[in-house]
Amino acid sequence: MTMPLVTAAKVLVADDQPEVLEALRLLLKGEGFQPQVVSSPAALLDALKLRHFDIVLMDLNYARDTTSGQEGLDLLSQIQEFDNTLPVIVMTGWGSVELAVEAMRRGVRDFVQKPWENERLVNILRRHIEQGQVLRKGRRLEAEKQALTDAVLSAGDLHVLVKRVADHLQQALHNRCVTIFTRAPLDHAFWVTAQVGIPEEIVGRLKFEADSRFLSHMDSIFDPYEKELPEHERMKLNKSGCSLAVPVKLKSELIGFIGLGEKLSGQPFDAEELRFLSTVIEQIGLGIENLRMRGQEREYEEAREIQQGMLPKQIPQIPRHEIFGSWQPASAVGGDYFDALKFTDAKVALCIADVVGKGMPAALLMSNLQAAVKAFASDSMQPRDLCAKVNRVICSNIATNKFITFFYCLHDSERKSLVYTNAGHNAPILLRRDGSQLRLHEGGVVLGVFQDWRYDQNEIEFGSGDRVVLFTDGVTEVRDSDGEEYGEKRLIHLLESNRHLGAEALQKRVMEALVDFSGGEFQDDATLIVMSAE
Numbered sequence: 371m372t373m374p375l376v377t378a379a380k381v382l383v384a385d386d387q388p389e390v391l392e393a394l395r396l397l398l399k400g401e402g403f404q405p406q407v408v409s410s411p412a413a414l415l416d417a418l419k420l421r422h423f424d425i426v427l428m429d430l431n432y433a434r435d436t437t438s439g440q441e442g443l444d445l446l447s448q449i450q451e452f453d454n455t456l457p458v459i460v461m462t463g464w465g466s467v468e469l470a471v472e473a474m475r476r477g478v479r480d481f482v483q484k485p486w487e488n489e490r491l492v493n494i495l496r497r498h499i500e501q502g503q504v505l506r507k508g509r510r511l512e513a514e515k516q517a518l519t520d521a522v523l524s525a526g527d528l529h530v531l532v533k534r535v536a537d538h539l540q541q542a543l544h545n546r547c548v549t550i551f552t553r554a555p556l557d558h559a560f561w562v563t564a565q566v567g568i569p570e571e572i573v574g575r576l577k578f579e580a581d582s583r584f585l586s587h588m589d590s591i592f593d594p595y596e597k598e599l600p601e602h603e604r605m606k607l608n609k610s611g612c613s614l615a616v617p618v619k620l621k622s623e624l625i626g627f628i629g630l631g632e633k634l635s636g637q638p639f640d641a642e643e644l645r646f647l648s649t650v651i652e653q654i655g656l657g658i659e660n661l662r663m664r665g666q667e668r669e670y671e672e673a674r675e676i677q678q679g680m681l682p683k684q685i686p687q688i689p690r691h692e693i694f695g696s697w698q699p700a701s702a703v704g705g706d707y708f709d710a711l712k713f714t715d716a717k718v719a720l721c722i723a724d725v726v727g728k729g730m731p732a733a734l735l736m737s738n739l740q741a742a743v744k745a746f747a748s749d750s751m752q753p754r755d756l757c758a759k760v761n762r763v764i765c766s767n768i769a770t771n772k773f774i775t776f777f778y779c780l781h782d783s784e785r786k787s788l789v790y791t792n793a794g795h796n797a798p799i800l801l802r803r804d805g806s807q808l809r810l811h812e813g814g815v816v817l818g819v820f821q822d823w824r825y826d827q828n829e830i831e832f833g834s835g836d837r838v839v840l841f842t843d844g845v846t847e848v849r850d851s852d853g854e855e856y857g858e859k860r861l862i863h864l865l866e867s868n869r870h871l872g873a874e875a876l877q878k879r880v881m882e883a884l885v886d887f888s889g890g891e892f893q894d895d896a897t898l899i900v901m902s903a904e
Contacts, residue, residue, distance in 0.1 A: 379499045380421070383407045384414040384428040384445075385461070390484075394427065401492050411445040418452055424499045430462040430473065446476040455509060457502035459494060461486065504642070511646045514542035518650050522657035528552070531657050532564035532626075539628065539650075540566050543643060547631035549573055549610040552658065553580075553624070560585065560627065562610070567631060573610050575847075575894050578603070588617035588624050591644060602853030614639055616647050620655040628654075686712035688783055690834075690904050692873035693718070696881050698844070698896040705732040705774075706842050706895040707739060713749035720899055721778040722795065722840040723817075731769065738767050739774060739817075753778045753791035754827040757813065761793070765821040774817040777810070777840060781832060781901070788832035791825050793817050796843055799862060801869045803835025807862065810838075837876060837902045839865060844894035848884050856887050873902040 381403045383394050391407040398405040406421070408414050411432060417423075426449065430442030442460065449458060460473050461482045473481060479498045482491055518538040525531035536548040547567030551560040558580040562573045578585055584594065584603045594607050594615050612629030619625065628651070633639065639647075685693050693710050705725030712718050723739055725732045742763040746756050756778055764774060777798060779790035792798075794816030797809040812828040832838065841861070848856045861880070868879050877900040884896060 378402060378404055379424040379495075380404045380406070381495065382414065382417055382423045382426045382428075384409070384411070384426070386410065386429065386432045390429075397488055397492070398495075403495070411441065411448075414445065415448060415452070418449070418456075423456065425495060425502060426456060426458045427495065428458065428460055430460050443472060443476060446473065446478060450477045455502065455506045457498040459498060508642060511542060511642065514538060515646060515650055518542070519653050522653050525657065525661065528658065528661045529563065531654075531661060533566075535628075535654055536564040536566040539630070542646065543630065543633065543639070544635065545631050545633045547611040549576075549612065549629040550626065551576075551578065551629070552618075552626040563626075565610075568611055576606050576610060577893060578606065579891060584615075585624065585627075588615070588619075588627060591616050591647060600851065602849060602851055605853040616651055618651050618655045618658065620659045625655060625658055681707070682709055685710045686718065688712060688715055688718050691718075691783060691901060692904070693720070693899070693901045694874040694877045695899040696877050696897070698881065698884070698892055705736065706844065706897040707736045708840070708897050708899050709740065709743065710899070711744070711747050716784045717749040717780065717782050718901075719747055719778065719780045720838075720840060720901060721776065722798075722842065722897060722899055723774050723776045724795065724842045724844075724897075725774050726772050731772075735764075735768060735772070735774065739764060739776070743778070747778075749780070751780075752827060753780055753789055754813075754825040757791045757793050757817070757825040758823065761817045761823060761825075762821055764818040768818040773819050776817050777813075779810070779838070783903070786831055786833040786903075787829055788838065789827055789829045791827045793825065796841060796846070798838055798840045799865060800830065800832070801837040801839070801865055803869075805866060805869065807866065832903060834903055837865070837869060837873065837900060839876075839880075840899040842895065842897040844892060844896035845880070845884065845898060847894060848888045848892055848896060850887055851889060856884060860887075871902075872904070873900040876900050876902065 381398055383391060383398070383405055385391050385394070386409050388409070391409065395405045395407050406417060408417055414426070414428065428442065428445070432441045442462070446458060449456060454477065457479045458477060459480045459482060460478050461484055480494050482494065518535065521534040521538055522531055525534060532550045532552065536550050540548045548565065549562055549568065550564040552563045553560050560578045562576050565573050582603060584599055584607070587597050592615055594612060607629070610629045611631040613632045614630040616628040616630060617624055618627055681697055682695070685695055687693055695708055695710070697706060697708070705727055706723070707725065708722040710718060710720050721743060725735050725739070727735070739760065742760045743756070746759045757776065760776070775795035776793040777790065777795040779788055781788050790810050792811055792813035797811045800808040800810060808830065810828070812826050814823055814825040846856055846858050846861055864880060864883055865876070868876055871879060877898050880898055
């Protein structure tokens with residue numbers, strides 16, 4: 371077991387003799403301690419209320435009673451009432467066996483006669499500081515274990531449970547960050563469902579497939595950097611800040627795991643902390659399973675059904691054009707949405723969106739978005755006005771720190787025009803017949819942040835031989851086995867090389883390339899819409 375560091379330990383020294391206080395202060399400071407000296411029982415108690423100390427070194431005799439030690443004995447009782455884990459060492463020049471026995475009975479750890487031997491006194495202090503830190507830490511972890519158990523038992527849903535666990539673990543272990551991965555009910559991959567100490571945008575889309583090499587080591591708590599892992603798995607661990615992996619099992623089945631960042635002290639996790647983790651993960655596993663039995667899996671399935679129900683069953687077509695879309699799901703529920711709205715044989719609107727978040731909240735937000743778009747969209751509604759109206763609806767229904775990226779365009783085939791507004795979404799790619807390409811950026815901020823935002827729009831020509839490609843970041847951020855992203859550069863090169871293809875063939879070619887590149891492992895929902903003019 372790694373013993374606590376006692377250098378720089380805080381020592382409270384109490385004595386009514388100034389020369390003794392000064393001698394002890396100089397001795398302790400020279401040995402690397404942080405001494406604070408007081409000259410009366412009242413001053414000692416005041417100091418304990420204002421600051422944390424690792425040990426008290428005190429005289430038993432003070433100005434009111436210089437020989438019996440009773441004043442010091444009374445002070446010991448008060449210290450015990452204040453903090454019975456605080457080690458106390460007593461010093462006196464008027465010692466007796468009876469006095470020593472009574473002092474020990476009142477909680478004193480050791481007894482030192484004046485005049486003292488410097489080396490012996492320093493050794494006594496160090497030994498009892500170490501023992502005191504172990505005792506205090508053990509009691510603190512026991513209290514944290516009970517608090518965490520209560521938090522798990524009182525959690526009403528899985529998201530609340532894992533967030534509480536992450537918060538309590540960081541508080542108990544004093545480490546930099548905590549990430550909790552749980553197994554998705556549909557694809558059995560392990561996704562981040564809670565984190566603390568690290569931004570959600572960094573770890574929110576991380577997942578480990580059920581057959582990943584990292585998960586094969588989940589027999590017990592382990593240091594992942596001591597294992598041979600593929601580079602792309604190491605990259606995921608680096609992003610999550612994981613320096614210790616803690617499996618969460620139920621009946622020997624892995625249902626999740628916890629990634630712990632390094633301790634703020636820089637010290638390794640010690641035996642007592644590992645015992646603490648071993649006892650709490652059983653409670654966590656039971657809590658997760660109980661919630662799932664109470665309907666959490668059904669919630670995810672319902673959310674997926676909501677998302678699938680919002681996607682168009684059949685994409686409408688207009689003369690001399692092809693419009694095709696593709697949606698490749700990744701997690702239990704992602705946040706992608708797309709639609710095509712036909713107003714006349716010459717006018718059609720395309721839209722695509724990505725909701726931040728997962729699960730039922732994301733599905734419900736997507737439902738609100740779809741309802742708002744269909745309520746306001748018409749062949750006379752300008753894209754900038756539609757985005758402004760939809761944004762006001764979303765702002766009234768969205769949680770803090772959530773938003774939606776959104777792109778909406780209106781195409782008039784008779785005028786050969788495409789009018790669009792981009793609300794913070796990945797800029798679609800327009801391919802010209804001559805091989806040139808254009809990115810569609812103009813618009814404004816994401817939906818759900820500024821309720822009264824005034825959006826811009828842009829109008830461009832869209833005629834024979836042109837193609838426009840709308841996509842979500844799941845397309846460009848898909849990774850290969852080495853962890854490298856597909857990226858927009860590859861996508862643009864692929865589109866330019868195949869610009870002669872119609873919409874259906876082009877979107878199939880893109881999805882095939884993504885599957886080949888990633889081995890079929892999509893880290894996020896990948897959505898694509900292609901419209902071509904013949």
